Structures are given as structure tokens and as C-alpha cells.
Amino acid sequence: MSWTDERVETLKKMWNEGQSASQIAKELGGVTRNAVIGKVHRLGLSNRTGVAPQPTPAAPQAAPAAPAQPAAPSRPEPAPQAAAPEPAKEEEDDTPIPMSAARRAIIPAGQPLPPQPSANEISPEALAKVSEVEKGAKKLTLMELTEKTCKWPVGDPATDNFWFCGLPTQQGKPYCEAHVGVAFQPMSSRRDRRR
């Protein structure tokens, strides 16, 4: 397989989407993650920022013959932090979660809906991260789960919109990183309404 225009395009797209090299390699097929990474570097987009700002940090090894800053040598990274998280393209044939008629107040046999963070006090950050992640969840069904897919349940099993996160597990753990964050609370405010 060679790097056709199309494949390079896919590579760029996926890389900027935050996909890992191995995932991209699987998608493209015929290449290993090493090949992907190698290509990424050659394309000069090792940094996932879609647009490399002006200050193309001159490599310390090969200093260009034309230093942009004649009087400002020491300043490797002036970038303050203007990276605007841009989900932008999200083409998935998935239902945008109609969530409507399924408002039955029926609670099957289930009492303990898993961890579902609710009244608990979990790191606001973790929660934010979770809801963010759940938007991009793969929404797997029970049967689609594997040892490597996040098994965090989302939604109410009693309704028609219920799925499992399905994102890559962090490793060994049953959930993706975001969900591990809320699933495995060290143990904090364990003080229920102590009688």
C-alpha cells in the first residue's frame, strides 16, 4: 500500500480528530501504526493542532537560515494556549438520541443502575469529561462489548436509548479513562446521612 492522496487525507483527518496511530492504521489497512506515525512526522503534523500557528518552532537541530525573530532568540513556545477544542466534524450515522417517548417511569427489576453519577459528588472535571466523552461514545450494545471496550452504561435500560460507552478502555480496566475517573472514586464523601 502506498500513501495515496486519499489515504493521506484520511490520515490527516483521523489524526486531527485525535485518533491514535494504531486506530488510523487499522482504518487504512495495509499499514502499521509505525507507518502511520512515520508518515505523520514526515507530514509535519506530529502536533495534533490542526493549524500550526505562525511560530513554526524551528527545530533545535536544523536552525533555518532565516530566523523569524532577529531579536527574540529565547522563546521556544510563546503560545499561551489558544487551542480551541473543535469537535466540528462529527459524521456518524448514529441517531442523535431522540430521547423522547421513552419517558416511562418504569424501573424494571433494576434498582441499582450502575454508578451513574448523580447525587454523588464527583470531580466536576471528571463529570464534564464524561458527558463530553459520552457524546462521542461508540454506543455499543451489550453484545458488542469486548475486553477492550468501555462498559460504562449510558441512559436508562428501560428506555430505548441505552448503550454502553464502548470507547477504548484505559487498560485492563472495564472503562475508558473518563469513566474510570468517575467509577473508581478513591472514596471520599462516604458519609451518607449517618443515622
Place this chain on the structure above:
DNA sequence: CCCTGATTCGC
């Protein structure tokens, strides 16, 4: 052990 990206270097 699983995974990640980064680099090197023969091709």
C-alpha cells in the same frame, strides 16, 4: 501486559 507517540536508520 496493554497501549501511546518519537526516533532512528537501512532500504
Place this chain on the structure above:
DNA sequence: GCGAATCAGG
């Protein structure tokens, strides 16, 4: 330019 091997983490 390419990518396997290797390196350096998490």
C-alpha cells in the same frame, strides 16, 4: 519517502 525496530513513556 517509507516503515520496522527501537526507544521512552503511561
